[in-house]
Amino acid sequence: MQLSKERVDAFLAELNQAVRVYVPARGEAVSSFARYGQGTEPAFDLVNTDMPPKDMLFPQTEKMYRYGLDDEGKPFVDATFDADEVVLFGVRPCDMRSIECMDDVFLTRGFIDEYYETRRQKLTTFALACTAPAPTCFCDSMGLNAGQAPAADVLLKDVGAAWQLAAQSEKGAALLGKYKGFFDESDVQDAGAKNSDSVSCTLKVDMDGVKEKLDQMFDHPLWEDITKKCLTCGTCTYVCPTCYCFDISQSNRMKIGERYRCWDSCMFSVYSEMAGGHNPRADKLSRVRQRFMHKLCFFEDRYGKSLCVGCGRCIQKCPVALDISCLIDDIGAAELAPVALAGEKGAGDGKH
Amino acid sequence: MTDTAPSITREQTARVQTARVQTTRVHTALFAEVTQKLRLRAKELLESGEVVSVIGWEAGRFENQTTPAFITDANKVDRLIFNEYCANTLGKYVLSEKLDGKVAVCVRGCESRGINRMISDNQLKRSEVYLLGLPCPGMVESPEVSHASEPSHAPEASSKLLSKCAFCTHRQPVVFDEYLGTCEATDETLGGLIPKPIDPSERFSDVEELEALSLDERNAYFEKLYNNCIRCYACREVCPCCTCRECFVDQARAGWQGKQNNLEENRFYNLTRVFHIGDRCVECGECERVCPMELPLMKINRKMVKDLTTLFSVPEAGLDSETISPLNTYDVADLEEYL
Numbered sequence: 001m002q003l004s005k006e007r008v009d010a011f012l013a014e015l016n017q018a019v020r021v022y023v024p025a026r027g028e029a030v031s032s033f034a035r036y037g038q039g040t041e042p043a044f045d046l047v048n049t050d051m052p053p054k055d056m057l058f059p060q061t062e063k064m065y066r067y068g069l070d071d072e073g074k075p076f077v078d079a080t081f082d083a084d085e086v087v088l089f090g091v092r093p094c095d096m097r098s099i100e101c102m103d104d105v106f107l108t109r110g111f112i113d114e115y116y117e118t119r120r121q122k123l124t125t126f127a128l129a130c131t132a133p134a135p136t137c138f139c140d141s142m143g144l145n146a147g148q149a150p151a152a153d154v155l156l157k158d159v160g161a162a163w164q165l166a167a168q169s170e171k172g173a174a175l176l177g178k179y180k181g182f183f184d185e186s187d188v189q190d191a192g193a194k195n196s197d198s199v200s201c202t203l204k205v206d207m208d209g210v211k212e213k214l215d216q217m218f219d220h221p222l223w224e225d226i227t228k229k230c231l232t233c234g235t236c237t238y239v240c241p242t243c244y245c246f247d248i249s250q251s252n253r254m255k256i257g258e259r260y261r262c263w264d265s266c267m268f269s270v271y272s273e274m275a276g277g278h279n280p281r282a283d284k285l286s287r288v289r290q291r292f293m294h295k296l297c298f299f300e301d302r303y304g305k306s307l308c309v310g311c312g313r314c315i316q317k318c319p320v321a322l323d324i325s326c327l328i329d330d331i332g333a334a335e336l337a338p339v340a341l342a343g344e345k346g347a348g349d350g351k352h
Numbered sequence: 353m354t355d356t357a358p359s360i361t362r363e364q365t366a367r368v369q370t371a372r373v374q375t376t377r378v379h380t381a382l383f384a385e386v387t388q389k390l391r392l393r394a395k396e397l398l399e400s401g402e403v404v405s406v407i408g409w410e411a412g413r414f415e416n417q418t419t420p421a422f423i424t425d426a427n428k429v430d431r432l433i434f435n436e437y438c439a440n441t442l443g444k445y446v447l448s449e450k451l452d453g454k455v456a457v458c459v460r461g462c463e464s465r466g467i468n469r470m471i472s473d474n475q476l477k478r479s480e481v482y483l484l485g486l487p488c489p490g491m492v493e494s495p496e497v498s499h500a501s502e503p504s505h506a507p508e509a510s511s512k513l514l515s516k517c518a519f520c521t522h523r524q525p526v527v528f529d530e531y532l533g534t535c536e537a538t539d540e541t542l543g544g545l546i547p548k549p550i551d552p553s554e555r556f557s558d559v560e561e562l563e564a565l566s567l568d569e570r571n572a573y574f575e576k577l578y579n580n581c582i583r584c585y586a587c588r589e590v591c592p593c594c595t596c597r598e599c600f601v602d603q604a605r606a607g608w609q610g611k612q613n614n615l616e617e618n619r620f621y622n623l624t625r626v627f628h629i630g631d632r633c634v635e636c637g638e639c640e641r642v643c644p645m646e647l648p649l650m651k652i653n654r655k656m657v658k659d660l661t662t663l664f665s666v667p668e669a670g671l672d673s674e675t676i677s678p679l680n681t682y683d684v685a686d687l688e689e690y691l
Contacts, residue, residue, distance in 0.1 A: 020591035047502075073513075124547040134501050228449070233590070234582075235586050238582050249612075
């Protein structure tokens, strides 16, 4: 099934009547996923957007519930789980993987986050297979295939004058069925067709054994070296498609209060500060280590996959060029203390 | 907020920013010479034990990219480089590095003014740092990394002067222990390589453009700007004036700053920071360079500098470490037309 590029606008405009359609778009300064229509020019040529699409499911600030005293002085709490039907059109395979990671966090292991779940159930994703990765992309080293997005409802491949559409879920098939008038059944590839079946990133890292090594590197001097240049700003965590740490807070006005949650960052010292003032990660080193350990080691322990999807956004945006791909190289090259090796005999063989 | 609100791109921060850089053989030779001298002196300083660490730049993973380097081993000084991609202003790093002993740091105009700033603010003693002065012809962008997701960035874009260097008035270090350039390396002689520092009469032209807007337009401009802020606090972390032990943002118990990301909270953060640093800003432009949302944060800082300069004849901040910042002084002759 194909969607002619000439008909993309007609299709999206029609779709946008029924649901909220978001597409990659260049803003005045940076690019992000923006609501289709209202003057938004889709930028399907962007490799990925400066800002990830995670706020579709996990907004930077999300109202959870209101509470207070009503007009008669009775206490009330009203929680609202409501979300609009959203179609994310043109999301890249790395960002699709990041949604899989967030699904793990918010929907599995015996706890379901109803705010996330409500949005997730109303989200339909059209992933766009990559054909030309950016110099900072390294998804294929992180176990992804830039031409595939198994978690997406529909996969789009560039076949020149059209996009090849493949439904990958019931939700995707139903949506394609509903709008079948916009598609044709041809399988033609013209000269402008782009290869998305064997896309290879130019930036490569060797993840083999990195997690097992990190298991033994909590006190390794490597962290001191990389920590020096880190500003402990929140840039990497906020442009990261998988960083999901949040804080819950409230604002009170008169008799009404509002509880909300918002993105937080493990780079900030206040993030780990506890009531009473104790801070288990008071120093910069422990915060920097935490972030990379979470990405490359702890998440794998809990969910069996890396929390870094190789999108390269932190490499592009870090103000001091603290590059996670260089760190992965450094971990690979790091020498482990002999004591640690003896204590963890055979750790390198026991990979799953 | 309206669609017709003035643009908030950094492109407008300084008009001369679009000037293309002419890289010449003289230029390349200068960087090579300075890099050699820097490595030599770093080695000597570390071997003699005069300093415990040398702060400079080293190559990043990508071509045309550097990253801050902290050299503590005299055998590793060859990692140090100096070229036109040394975008990071390094001065603030001495605050953490000096805990281990005396620190040598590379200083250009921006670093040196930041060092003076921190000495004035009692964050640093002059004796705690050894300043290696470097001749600066201005630095250029490396969009291969910062705009990697753009499918086709024009090749010539890599030779665009950094916006922070476009409004720089002091490229050469204002204080140093030794100077690693040639004696002839002044703004005048270097001006032929990379566009000269901004002409004093042009210096505030972009601020004047902002002042010329109507109240509504200006309001729309700042609303758009602060709506785009994600409050990562990179601007605060990198600023040589932001040295409070505990930032007002982090005083959770007092609750000055709400954690919501919305126009009110974002504006409150940004404007409070501007007022905190307003009379002390050394115009290094790092806040604007590090902003992941590419917001033109220097525009309002430079409005403050302009007012101090034109209304109160206050000298530029950070040119020495003795001058008391204007909001720390009181003069009965100060202009107070509202009284």
